[in-house]
Amino acid sequence: MTNVLKEQIREIQDDVIRIRRYLHQNPELSNHEAATSRFIQEKLTEYGIAFQTGYAKHGVLGIIKGTQPGKVVALRADMDALPIQELNDHPFTSNYANVMHACGHDAHTAMLLGAGHVLQQMREQLKGTILLVFQPAEEDSPNGGSKVMLDDGVFAEYTPDVIYGQHVWPDLPVGQFGIRDKEMMGASDRFEITLSGKGGHASMPHQTNDVMVAAGHLITSLQTIVSRSLDPLEASVVTIGTIHGGEAANIIPNQVTLEGSIRTYSPIIRKRLKERFFTITNQVAQVFEAKAAITYLDGYPATINTPKWANVARLAAQKINGETPNVSPSLAGEDFSRFLENYPGTFIWLGTQIDIPEEQAPLHDAHFKLNERALPIGTSLLVQVAIDTLEKLAKEENE
Known part of the structure; x- marks a missing residue:
């Protein structure tokens, strides 16, 4: 990074931390981000950044036009919180019961606002346009806010040539970046199965079609999809998260409901897994004379980076914090995947591990914390990767 850019980051970093803490104290659930959206609009106005609204109800699009002609780069941050009761004791815990920024979206929004402020000051050096995409409802799987923003025409006037997203990552040391050339995060599908049979007295099972026994066999049988029906070199997971059935110890119920999640990377594996899921479920039910x-x-698709732009992001990261180590992908789902289905780009992890790693809670945990020393580093990357990408696009256009 240039000394000028470093100084601009230093000037804005305290504001980024203040913004993050304010948002952390005032979280809003998916599709309810009205106050968050207003706050973002107020900050963009304060920074002199033009913006548009009306995408996915609460989405905001900031627009920074460089004084030199060129291509378009988009930077995206998500805005929504989770239905979790925060159990931390720092001075800026959530003001609302059962609502918490337990996935770092408060930090994402704060860093993008900070990056926007810096980039707005650099308009005379920018060769093109930078879009700041503030997306609601990332946690609203399987629907998600990115598709709605796209359907609402967020890129109708300015079409990105490249798009980047960044996510805090507690498994990585503070300030370290995780960047992969292809698969970054998994597809995330959900299911609900209701097994119906004939209930009765626990002492007379022969008079029933015991759906509880059927459910037990089904749980075990579904695990054979991954172990016996799919390529063992392709990652995938079938998880049963809930099972509900029965009202008393001496009654065989007539209905049991199971809910779960399926995670994959490859579209081919995803299709095959779904086929086997339906076949096994229906056949197990038939064996036990249940329905x-x-x-x-079908939830978020897999988040697949574009190798070309992953390399640009990696080089930008090296300018800020040295070498970026190899990281393994995650089967967690991410709504940014739908942007990458439509536009080339890259999703980046930002290490935010706290100073005592043994006490680090994972994402989506009531004790989740992030190391705020990572915030100016993440802000720097957004600025650097936007500048470098516009430069590369301009060079390619002139070749």
């Missing part, structure tokens, strides 16, 4: 009602929700 299976299946609701299967």
